[in-house]
Amino acid sequence: MNNTLAIAKTGLSAQDTKMATISNNLANVNTAGFKRDRVNFSDLFYQIERQPGAAQDNENELPTGIQVGSGVRVSGTQKEFTQGSFENTGNDLDIAIVGKGFFQIAQPNGDLAYSRNGQFTKNSEGVIVNSEGLPLVPNIQIPEDALSISISTDGIVMAQIPGDPAPAQIGQINTVNFANDAGLEAIGGNLFVETQASGAPIEGIPGDAGLGSLKQGTLEGSNVQVVEEMVSMIATQRAYEMNIKVVSAADEMQNFANQSL
Amino acid sequence: MSDYLYTAMSGALQSMTAQRIHANNLANIDTNGFRRDMENADHFKVDGPGYQSTVHSRNQAPITDFTPGALDQTGRDLDIAIKGSGLFTVIDDNGNEAYTRSGSITVDPEGVLRLGSMALGGANGPIAVGEFQAINIGSNGTISVTLPGGGQANVGQLKLVNPPTTDLVKGQDGLFRTQTRDDAPEDLNVTVLSGHLEGSNVNAIEEMIANMTTSRHFEIQVKAMKAADENAQAGNRLVRGS
Numbered sequence: 001m002n003n004t005l006a007i008a009k010t011g012l013s014a015q016d017t018k019m020a021t022i023s024n025n026l027a028n029v030n031t032a033g034f035k036r037d038r039v040n041f042s043d044l045f046y047q048i049e050r051q052p053g054a055a056q057d058n059e060n061e062l063p064t065g066i067q068v069g070s071g072v073r074v075s076g077t078q079k080e081f082t083q084g085s086f087e088n089t090g091n092d093l094d095i096a097i098v099g100k101g102f103f104q105i106a107q108p109n110g111d112l113a114y115s116r117n118g119q120f121t122k123n124s125e126g127v128i129v130n131s132e133g134l135p136l137v138p139n140i141q142i143p144e145d146a147l148s149i150s151i152s153t154d155g156i157v158m159a160q161i162p163g164d165p166a167p168a169q170i171g172q173i174n175t176v177n178f179a180n181d182a183g184l185e186a187i188g189g190n191l192f193v194e195t196q197a198s199g200a201p202i203e204g205i206p207g208d209a210g211l212g213s214l215k216q217g218t219l220e221g222s223n224v225q226v227v228e229e230m231v232s233m234i235a236t237q238r239a240y241e242m243n244i245k246v247v248s249a250a251d252e253m254q255n256f257a258n259q260s261l
Numbered sequence: 262m263s264d265y266l267y268t269a270m271s272g273a274l275q276s277m278t279a280q281r282i283h284a285n286n287l288a289n290i291d292t293n294g295f296r297r298d299m300e301n302a303d304h305f306k307v308d309g310p311g312y313q314s315t316v317h318s319r320n321q322a323p324i325t326d327f328t329p330g331a332l333d334q335t336g337r338d339l340d341i342a343i344k345g346s347g348l349f350t351v352i353d354d355n356g357n358e359a360y361t362r363s364g365s366i367t368v369d370p371e372g373v374l375r376l377g378s379m380a381l382g383g384a385n386g387p388i389a390v391g392e393f394q395a396i397n398i399g400s401n402g403t404i405s406v407t408l409p410g411g412g413q414a415n416v417g418q419l420k421l422v423n424p425p426t427t428d429l430v431k432g433q434d435g436l437f438r439t440q441t442r443d444d445a446p447e448d449l450n451v452t453v454l455s456g457h458l459e460g461s462n463v464n465a466i467e468e469m470i471a472n473m474t475t476s477r478h479f480e481i482q483v484k485a486m487k488a489a490d491e492n493a494q495a496g497n498r499l500v501r502g503s
Contacts, residue, residue, distance in 0.1 A: 078365075209392075
């Protein structure tokens with residue numbers, strides 16, 4: 001049986017995956033700290049029709065064999081950790097990381113997750129938590145009567161207490177870095193978890209040893225570029241259509257052979 | 262039975278292979294660094310008495326087209342593309358060198374640069390970059406990093422090669438190797454562009470046209486097969502005398 005159909009099918013499913021990724025990127029165009037996904041394609045293995053070195057005739061042999069490709073596959077999706085655009089919010093607990101690094105967030109089961117989303121609030125006990133109520137690690141408790149909070153670029157959190165002219169240090173935000181941040185696993189909720197591929201987290205003080213510094217009152221937006229996504233959406237759609245054309249051409253060929261013979 | 266039927270069949274088989282090659286090209290229209298294949302067939306004279314006028318069509322190894330694809334700007338420091346001709350080196354699963362045009366580099370947990378699942382080949386084997394704050398790949402393939410504490414360090418040099426394209430064969434894994442399987446020599450004139458990825462060099466319109474042509478070609482062969490069948494039937498009727 002002619003496997004043109006199967007080859008075109010691999011093209012269709014690859015373009016379909018790409019479309020799903022584009023729509024997820026576009027859906028998250030306003031998600032703070034979101035990092036866009038990129039789909040990587042690679043060609044599937046080649047099928048050998050005739051071995052190189054087979055006899056051409058009595059005296060000569062073929063220098064190269066006949067190899068026909070069997071289509072395309074999605075070799076992986078990759079998070080692109082380029083910097084998103086910054087938005088000034090003026091909110092004391094909005095923190096952006098300028099450069100590399102992740103905030104550490106404790107998941108309900110106690111495991112650490114990592115995030116670029118710096119939209120923090122405080123819970124009923126005054127502990128700094130993310131927008132889903134998961135605490136920032138190391139835990140920082142803001143005194144009830146604090147007038148204002150200031151966070152330095154190297155992560156020192158100070159609170160202004162009434163009656164005390166000097167602000168008091170109430171904690172230190174540490175960020176972490178990974179050898180291969182593209183290997184992190186996205187678990188949703190703007191969180192990433194460590195994997196074998198990402199390597200172990202390397203904790204440090206913001207602004208030090210390759211980690212980006214912190215910026216209070218600022219949020220890092222999503223790094224999705226709308227125009228770029230729209231353009232790849234068009235390209236994907238057309239590539240999908242072309243593969244459909246191949247499917248119908250292969251179908252017509254077999255149909256013709258069936259009916260004529 | 263007439264050998265005419267088999268001649269037409271060899272033509273039909275050739276169009277089917279051609280169509281698979283074009284379908285594979287189209288399926289890989291978005292694969293970075295993919296080089297399209299072109300079908301290649303020759304005529305093949307059947308030996309033996311009575312076959313003097315019989316010439317079949319026969320598939321030959323597809324030819325790979327090495328025209329550069331369009332460069333797409335990604336802005337990622339570890340996306341690299343080659344301007345003009347040349348290839349990147351990777352170390353395959355057997356520890357041998359293979360060559361590719363696709364340059365989306367990743368860093369593994371040990372700090373070694375990789376292209377897909379394979380280690381990127383440097384002038385002196387795989388390249389380990391260790392911890393870094395920023396990475397920069399120069400136009401001649403020098404890799405330098407900004408160290409975590411500040412300060413620059415050179416960590417390696419890409420092995421860029423530019424063997425004659427006639428000497429390159431596409432392997433089962435889609436990577437290129439030399440005919441003799443020897444390592445290609447380093448070429449210092451290959452230029453790298455960081456922050457870009459090279460697309461596939463498949464031209465969609467060309468592939469669609471080729472797809473239409475092969476379909477029609479196939480139909481002509483089938484018609485010829487049908488004519489051969491009718492001729493044989495006519496002969497049978499004569500012999501039967503009805």
